[in-house]
Amino acid sequence: MRILILGSGGVGSAAVRIAVRRDFFDALVLADYDAARPQALVDDIADDRLVAAQVDASDSDAVADLIREHEITHVLNAVDPRFVLPIFDGCFAAGAVYLDMAMSLSRPHPEKPHELPGVKLGDEQFAQAEKWADAGRLALVGIGVEPGLSDVFARYAEDELFSEIDELGVRDGANLTVDGYDFAPSFSIWTTIEECLNPPVIFEKDRGWYTTPPFSEPEVFDFPEGIGPVECVNVEHEEVLLMPRWTKAKRVTFKYGLGDEFINVLKVLHTLGLDKTEPLTVKGVQVAPRDVVAAGLPDPATLGSRMHGKTCAGVWVRGTGKDGKARSTYLYHVADNEQTMAEYGSQAVVWQTALNPVIALELLATGVWTGSGVLGPEAFDARPFLDLLAADAPRGYGSPWGIEEK
């Protein structure tokens, strides 16, 4: 296997640091628009399999050329979701397997944005599914932690724990704090505003996909391993688009544990128009309010050493167990910032995202996972993934997951 990782930001860099401990691949090219960034990482790690490269991820021809130049077999997209389609197209053109952690972007319904979906997350990729399947090529979409590990949990629950599933409810929460700041998001505020203010999407078997106003159906969810109760609300997320395609769940939701303080901040920004991305004229200069908000906050990528706490990703499954009785179970994975910083130099949220595509690449390299078309993580057997995740090194990745009956 010859891997190309596009993007040497937090997640791309963490994926390299995780992958170099494994022996399932022959070469790993790390490419970025700024060639100095991947080169610095390659120099630092000093593994003969690593190569740094430069590429413009918005140019599908350039992506295809880089794939051909390095005889790449598998591409992991670790850049901003705005670049999904050119990378996706470049992979098809050059015949490489494509993997990503966020799918092509949505656009709200022009008349009823809080009732009906417009263009959904991933629609532009699934529109090409037949072409990929006919060509016998694989695009494995949404294989980070959420989407990604959450989707693997959903498949595992359907196969091994439940005879009927009423709801697959992804629940994401954390107790991360950052020293020295009253308010310091542990992830991009720009992206958080985008995903939290887009109309959340919900799936119901009888109704199909539909949307609601932002922050709908608030619920306090009690997260495991000391994180405790966090207020969660519906947020637009890929799992709601992926899980219904490969599971029989009657309902699929995604709720994000933003906490009431963060939800309040996002609501105020929206009320004052400070979430807007169109430039305003302010004393003679043009500036987008959302960019001003982001510029005034610390860069989350630089905060790992000041962060404390844990982040939890998982799926709360409700339905009928294999024994015919009602069952309510949370399948989850926790990353502790102290541990991820000590072992990998990556903050917890970034590291937890990067871990899963590396495991998927190993399963593809060893032939445990095979397929063609545009497939989500649910389309593959969950048990070998979860075994490899939890098993101690050197066999596995030594990161246990949990099950809690609710």
Place this chain on the structure above:
Amino acid sequence: MRILILGSGGVGSAAVRIAVRRDFFDALVLADYDAARPQALVDDIADDRLVAAQVDASDSDAVADLIREHEITHVLNAVDPRFVLPIFDGCFAAGAVYLDMAMSLSRPHPEKPHELPGVKLGDEQFAQAEKWADAGRLALVGIGVEPGLSDVFARYAEDELFSEIDELGVRDGANLTVDGYDFAPSFSIWTTIEECLNPPVIFEKDRGWYTTPPFSEPEVFDFPEGIGPVECVNVEHEEVLLMPRWTKAKRVTFKYGLGDEFINVLKVLHTLGLDKTEPLTVKGVQVAPRDVVAAGLPDPATLGSRMHGKTCAGVWVRGTGKDGKARSTYLYHVADNEQTMAEYGSQAVVWQTALNPVIALELLATGVWTGSGVLGPEAFDARPFLDLLAADAPRGYGSPWGIEEK
């Protein structure tokens, strides 16, 4: 009397429209940095006593020259409080009586901003009180509605209603709404951020002036004439600096009925640093976050015709009545936007501010009020002011005030 009003914004313009119905003055010069603005108003009103002029209010020599040129006897400062000192100095130099509606600005205590006052509101004016008194000249400071009418109420309560005052608590609240906006402040958001995020100041006889963190001592106050209960919090305001100089009250506070939604907005802006006035670099341009917030909201001066509701200014006095019994009384004045728009074309908040200095000018013109030094409204007899305010035209201004026992 020959009057100069500096500033032809909302309050200055409303003061002219109120004054021209009266015959106590011989000339009224309306001056602004932009000469076209006062000229438009003068042309519109067509009263022979009115003259438009241009002046830079930051230049005390220019202010003095304008006073001399038009043989001005009384100057009303209706510009931004940043210009208090040059106008104040220009009046002294040219020998005119000075009136303002906001006093020289405060600066927080460098080490303990939430415990001790630094430079207080008006300190830079009161530092010159002896000079003004010795020269037999008068500066009547803080004679808008708050400060202004509130201070007149305090003096009235002490003279006529109470034998001992435990607390003079200014309470300001409104039920104003603006059609077509989720969030549209009825006054400058820039100034509101300034006054609400400065440390509020409180006076206690035994302790002197001290400060607290912003938004301290929240209290729901029930305002009269259908406004109803509004959440009020301590805010830095001139009355707390004025009333203790001329009354014997044991405690003086100012609470602003911001309402919980507005308080929340201000807190979020502060938490995210969006209240800051120092420029940030945002994608290559320099911009102050507070200016971005202001630029994204409608200009309150343009909202009068879309506004509905009433605004109330007053003082809640607690202590011992003239009969020796405990007494708790709210003295107040309400302006109804519908009425002020219909009668004067001014929105309620602006009109209510502009009304009081015109009444004070009339009392000075007729010799009912006299004095020298730097004096607050409490230094003058309250009853003739309140009589003139409430009496029907043509004798008075036809705007009744109220008393409510609490």
